[in-house]
Amino acid sequence: MESETPKTDSKATILLVDDDSINLSVFGQCLMVHYAVLVATSGTRALEIVQGALKPDLILLDVMMPGMDGYEVMAQLKANPATRDIPVIFVTALTSDQDEERGLALGAVDYIYKPCHLSILLARVRTHIELKKARDRLTDQNLYLEAEVERRHLENQRMHLQLLQSEKLAAIGQLAAGVAHEINNPLGFVYSNLSSLNNYFQDLFVLLGACERLLGQHPVAPDALQKMRELKQQVDLDFLRQDIPDLIAESKQGLSRVRDIIQNLNKYAQVDSADWQLVDLHECLDSTLNIFYNESNKHCTVRKEYGTLPEIACLPSQLNQVFMSLLMNAAQAIETEGNIIIRTGCNDSRVWVDIADNGQGIAPEHLTRLFEPFFTTRAVGQGIGLGLSAAESIVRSHHGNIEVSSKLGEGSTFRVWLPISQN
Numbered sequence: 371m372e373s374e375t376p377k378t379d380s381k382a383t384i385l386l387v388d389d390d391s392i393n394l395s396v397f398g399q400c401l402m403v404h405y406a407v408l409v410a411t412s413g414t415r416a417l418e419i420v421q422g423a424l425k426p427d428l429i430l431l432d433v434m435m436p437g438m439d440g441y442e443v444m445a446q447l448k449a450n451p452a453t454r455d456i457p458v459i460f461v462t463a464l465t466s467d468q469d470e471e472r473g474l475a476l477g478a479v480d481y482i483y484k485p486c487h488l489s490i491l492l493a494r495v496r497t498h499i500e501l502k503k504a505r506d507r508l509t510d511q512n513l514y515l516e517a518e519v520e521r522r523h524l525e526n527q528r529m530h531l532q533l534l535q536s537e538k539l540a541a542i543g544q545l546a547a548g549v550a551h552e553i554n555n556p557l558g559f560v561y562s563n564l565s566s567l568n569n570y571f572q573d574l575f576v577l578l579g580a581c582e583r584l585l586g587q588h589p590v591a592p593d594a595l596q597k598m599r600e601l602k603q604q605v606d607l608d609f610l611r612q613d614i615p616d617l618i619a620e621s622k623q624g625l626s627r628v629r630d631i632i633q634n635l636n637k638y639a640q641v642d643s644a645d646w647q648l649v650d651l652h653e654c655l656d657s658t659l660n661i662f663y664n665e666s667n668k669h670c671t672v673r674k675e676y677g678t679l680p681e682i683a684c685l686p687s688q689l690n691q692v693f694m695s696l697l698m699n700a701a702q703a704i705e706t707e708g709n710i711i712i713r714t715g716c717n718d719s720r721v722w723v724d725i726a727d728n729g730q731g732i733a734p735e736h737l738t739r740l741f742e743p744f745f746t747t748r749a750v751g752q753g754i755g756l757g758l759s760a761a762e763s764i765v766r767s768h769h770g771n772i773e774v775s776s777k778l779g780e781g782s783t784f785r786v787w788l789p790i791s792q793n
C-alpha cells in the first residue's frame with residue numbers, strides 16, 4: 371500500500387491497540403516508517419504501557435476487544451490526569467452513527483472505520499500528531515509565560531522593597547538632620563555655660579584661697595581685710611551669686627530638652643516594637659509631631675482637632691513614617707507661613723486621620739500621579755518622590771487607603787483610612 375510521507379520533525383510515538391495481530395502488523399509496518407510504534411494486544415496492556423515512562427503522542431484504539439473494550443480503555447485514560455490529554459483515534463469495524471457518536475462523546479479526536487486505506491490512516495494520524503505538537507508547544511509557552519510573570523512579579527516586589535528601603539534611609543537622613551539641629555542648640559549653650567562656670571569657679575577658688583590665707587594669719591595683717599574686699603569686688607561675687615544658679619538652671623533645661631528629643635525619637639521609632647500591636651494613634655501622631663516640629667518647620671502652625679479614636683491594630687513605627695511623610699509634604703507645600711491641621715475620627719470599622727494644609731495645593735494633572743515612585747515636583751536634590759509611594763505601601767499593608775483632595779492655591783488634605791482590626 372502506498373502512503374504519503376508525513377512531515378515530522380522528531381519521531382512521535384504511536385500506540386497501536388488491537389487484539390487482531392494482522393491489523394497490528396499491517397498498521398504497524400505502515401506507521402513505523404514515520405513514527406516510533408508501541409503495540410498492545412489488549413486494553414489492559416494498553417493501560418500498562420501508558421503508565422510507563424514513554425507516553426505515546428497518539429493512540430489508535432480498537433473498540434471490540436475481548437476483556438476490556440476500547441470504550442472502557444478510553445474511559446480510564448480520560449479519568450487519569452496523566453493520560454487524559456493523549457489524543458485517541460478509534461479504529462473499528464463498528465460503523466453505525468451511534469457507535470461513532472459514542473466514541474466521540476467519550477473524548478476521541480477521530481473515528482476511522484476498518485478496513486481503511488493506509489494513506490487515509492496516515493493522513494489522519496499526521497493531522498492529529500501536528501495538532502498535538504501545536505498543543506504541546508502552547509502548553510510549554512504558557513508554562514514559560516506563567517514562570518516569567520511570576521519571575522517579574524518577584525522582581526517587582528524586590529524592587530519595591532528596595533525603594534521602600536531607600537525612602538526609609540532618605541527619611542532617616544532628613545530626620546537625623548532635623549534632630550542634629552535640635553540637639554545642637556541646647557548642647558551649644560550647655561557647653562558655653564560650662565566654660566563660664568569654669569571661669570567663675572576659678573575666680574571663686576582665688577577668693578577662697580585668700581580667705582584661707584586670712585584665716586591662717588595671727589594677728590591679721592592690717593591691709594589684709596582691705597585686700598579681701600578688693601578681691602571680692604574684682605571677682606564680682608554678687609554677680610556670681612546670681613549668675614551661677616541661672617547658668618545651672620539653664621543648662622538643666624537644655625539637657626532635659628535633649629532628653630525629651632531622645633525620648634521622642636525612641637517613641638517615634640518604636641525601637642522596642644517591630645510587631646503588630648494595639649495602639650492609640652493620637653500617641654503616634656504626638657510623638658511624630660514632636661520630632662517634626664523642629665527649626666525647618668517653624669513656619670507652620672500645627673493645630674490638632676482630635677476626635678475619639680479606639681486603639682487600632684498596627685505597626686506603629688511604620689505609621690509614624692506615614693504621618694511624618696504627610697507632615698513633611700504639608701510643610702513643604704507652605705512657602706512662607708501657613709497652617710497644618712490634624713483631624714481624626716472613626717466609623718464602626720475604620721479610623722481616619724486627615725493632614726490638611728493651606729499650602730500651594732496640587733495641580734489636577736498631578737493628582738493621579740502622586741503615589742507613583744519617583745514622582746516629584748521638587749527641584750533636583752530636594753525630594754526623590756518616594757514619600758507618598760512608601761506611605762501608600764505601608765497603609766496598603768495595613769489594609770487601609772489614602773485619599774487626597776486638593777485645590778491649587780488653596781491647599782490639600784490627605785486622609786489616611788485604617789481598619790480598627792486586622793481580622
Ligand SMILES: Nc1ncnc2c1ncn2[C@@H]1O[C@H](COP(=O)(O)OP(=O)(O)OP(=O)(O)O)[C@@H](O)[C@H]1O
Binds near residue numbers: 727732747754758
Ligand atoms: N501636601 C501637599 N501639597 C502639595 N503638593 C504635594 C503635597 N503632598 C505631596 N505633594 C506633591 O506630590 C509629590 C510627591 O510627593 P512625595 O512625598 O512622594 O515625594 P517628594 O515629597 O517630592 O519627595 P520625598 O518625599 O521623597 O522627599 C511632591 O513632589 C508634590 O508635588
Ligand SMILES: [Mg+2]
Binds near residue numbers: 753757758
Ligand atoms: Mg515627600
